[in-house]
Amino acid sequence: MATAVTPPRKDRGSMKEALRIADLFREEQRLVGQTIRVQGWVRTRRDSKAGISFIEVNDGSCLKNLQVIVELARPELVETLRSVTTGAGIQVEGVLQASPGKGQSVEMHAASIRLFGGADPATYPLQKKRHSFEFLRQIGHLRPRTNTLGAVARVRSRLSFAVHQFFQERGFFYLHTPIITSSDCEGAGEVFRVTTPPSRDDVAAPEAGDANVPDFFGKPAYLTVSGQLQAEIYALALGRVYTFGPTFRAENSNTSRHLAEFWMVEPEMAFCDLQEDLEVAQALIKNLLQVVLTDCNEDLEFFSRFIEPGLRENLERTLQTPFETVTYTEAVEQLKKAGETFAFPVKWGMDLQAEHERFLTEKIFEKPVALVHFPRHLKPFYMRVNDDEKTVAAMDILVPGIGEIIGGSQREERLDMLLQQMELKGISTEDYRWYVELREFGSVPHAGFGLGLERLIQFATGLPNIREVIPFPRTPGHAYF
RNA sequence: UCCCCGGUAGCUCAAUCGGCAGAGCGGGUGGCUGUUAACCACUAGGUUGAUGGUUCGAGUCCGUCCCGGGGAGCCA
The missing domain is CATH 2.40.50.140 (Nucleic acid-binding proteins)
Structure with a gap:
């Protein structure tokens, strides 16, 4: 960051300390x-x-x-x-x-x-000339010594700090939700199974998933796909909390926007509805972009020149214009009227495809778009059912070039409606007894969202592939270091 | 996981119709210069991803596998 000061260091026997x-x-x-x-x-x-x-x-x-x-x-x-x-x-x-x-x-x-x-x-391996990112990924231990990866690392550090600043200044408490969890059905993709069977020299290594072998935790455990459900527990005690940590998805997806291990920022707010949720999300994104503009000037200039021409202007424009808020239903109407032929024709009730999301944010509105109130059957059980009983109070924030950067919702705080949702989606009220009890004892309206840190960094730096904005990318078949 | 495109020198890439394996950069040597993607000359550097096949002959065509990229799905 621009205002960093070299910390004092022990002299090593020479005349003066090294200067950064x-x-x-x-x-x-x-x-x-x-x-x-x-x-x-x-x-x-x-x-x-x-x-x-x-x-x-x-x-x-x-x-x-x-x-x-x-x-x-x-x-x-x-x-x-x-x-x-x-x-x-x-x-x-x-x-x-x-x-x-x-x-x-x-x-x-x-x-x-x-x-x-x-x-x-x-x-x-590193020459003075430019290297392809594909090549640099093969020398992950040396790539931070390049201009681009070094700049990304500095921006990532500054942004991470800014996340804490944003929430701490607004009265949120930083909550450490578990990395290992027993909640596995949140509608957020495949989970990594955490299994540690007792190991004894005289016993052959058991097969993974063998139901007869007692597990370390005595029941199936997984790497977290989201800290949301646990964050709700603390939001309903401390009012406003946020988590910021690694998240894991065992999805076999190989794209420039997906990682098996990534970092997510998840605020959860009591006494909060979808509208305020949306306002916090927008304020957070703009605040983070502002920090990059003011504190990462030199690195941003580099990205603007070599990675994405016009990047700085894009970020400045994003800061100045309010995000567009559109209901799912309105978005479907707009897409139908657009006269564009999509590979997947639009109709109400379908999940919007990437081509539709891109068209909305890059062609129709040309700025970040918050899509709200999705069909109930498309979204997980915990989202609050709207009065029409057909839609839920969900929001997805899409940005040009990247797509979904935030997903969130107001949570279902009404006991009877939650039970109805769980029944509908086949969620066990036994396994989620604690989640139900939060609605039995002092339930209040609350809402939250998840921001993908890497996608935000992509947006802020213009890096086209998500594997360049995390120091050690984990993707199917790749877990070096 | 599915679709498409690739894999040739350390890196980035070329090689016509199936007919002698090439360039730039980087490395080495020499020259030149307050240089800055330095410049000039010379030079070394190859099991063309692996494997099987077609052919007189395969970097090139066919099969299988591995790896990479783009897109899709999943989502952040």
């Missing part, structure tokens, strides 16, 4: 003429046999590199310089000076160079 390059550029005017120390990785080196070499050092604190000037008249530096190749980890000390060259305001004139670890140019 982001801090260096921020205070360059004050630092010119001073001797400083920088630690980082070599992006490239350009040699001038006439007398100097140029080293570009990046330490990950910002997009910018520091140009280091090495005078070849100094044999003690030249010896080290031979191993200072692309990828090497080094420390340099020297005087910061105004740069006569184009492309940088200041540069360091090296007085000493320390090589921590070299990188053989013949085998180091």
Whole structure:
């Protein structure tokens, strides 16, 4: 973030602490003429046999590199310089000076160079030139050293912090819902089964799913697909809570918008209806985009230039215009009137296809769209049934280019209606006794939603594939590291 | 999981109708230069994803499998 300050560190026996390059550029005017120390990785080196070499050092604190000037008249530096190749980890000390060259305001004139670890140019995979994202995924341990992945990591960090800021400033409590859960039927896709049978050397490893083998938890357990149901428990005690953590879907889906492990933000609010739910969702998205615009300026500029032209303008426009709110029924009418031939013809009662959602947000409204009040039979049991008894108080927020970024609803707080819904959807009132009891004891209207962090980052950075906006993507067949 | 398109040098890609395996970048060597996607010259670098088949001959055609990308479904 732009206002970061280098934390104090123990001196390592030399004259001064290393400076983060982001801090260096921020205070360059004050630092010119001073001797400083920088630690980082070599992006490239350009040699001038006439007398100097140029080293570009990046330490990950910002997009910018520091140009280091090495005078070849100094044999003690030249010896080290031979191993200072692309990828090497080094420390340099020297005087910061105004740069006569184009492309940088200041540069360091090296007085000493320390090589921590070299990188053989013949085998180091990262070149100075652009690499495909597909290739970078194969070297996931090195890809954060590239401009794009480094920038994504910084934006992701800032956005994660902003999520907490947003909710904490509004009186929400951060709730840790379980990663391992026994609730498995929330209509949110396939679950990962967590099974740990007792292991003994004299017993052959049991087959997974063998009903006769006692499980660690004594019953089937799963990785969470959503913290919502548990968040409802605490919302009905603390008023307003939010969860922010990893979520898992065992869906065999291979697309640029899906991961098997992703991060979700889920607020849950008591005494809240769909309208307020919608307002919070919109405020959250805009707040997060605003943070990127103000605090991630340099990285955003990079994305705007190399990833998605016009990105900054898109984000600014999104901030200024209210989201469109349309009922499912109205959306179906609009799509029918549009005169567009879809692969799947639109009719009331069907789930909207990706082509329909894209048409709504990219062609008809050209901005984020909140779709509300979906047919009851399309949505899970916990969503509040509307007075027409045909629809539920659900909302999906769609954004251009990405699609669904938020899914939420007002929850069914009426005991009789909840029981009717569970009956209809075949949900066991035995297994969800606790959920029913929340309606028997002090039930109040409440609502919430889930925001996919990675999809928001995609929207904010323009990265076309979700695998580039999470450090270690998990997809079918892929779980490296 | 389904549909479509790919897999050729470290990377990004080309190779006409089935007929000698190519370029740029990167690496190495030399030259040049306050350079900055540096520039110029030379040079090394290949089991064409795997496997089986058709053919005088397969990177190219056919079968199977593996991997990647795009789309769909599922959803965030």
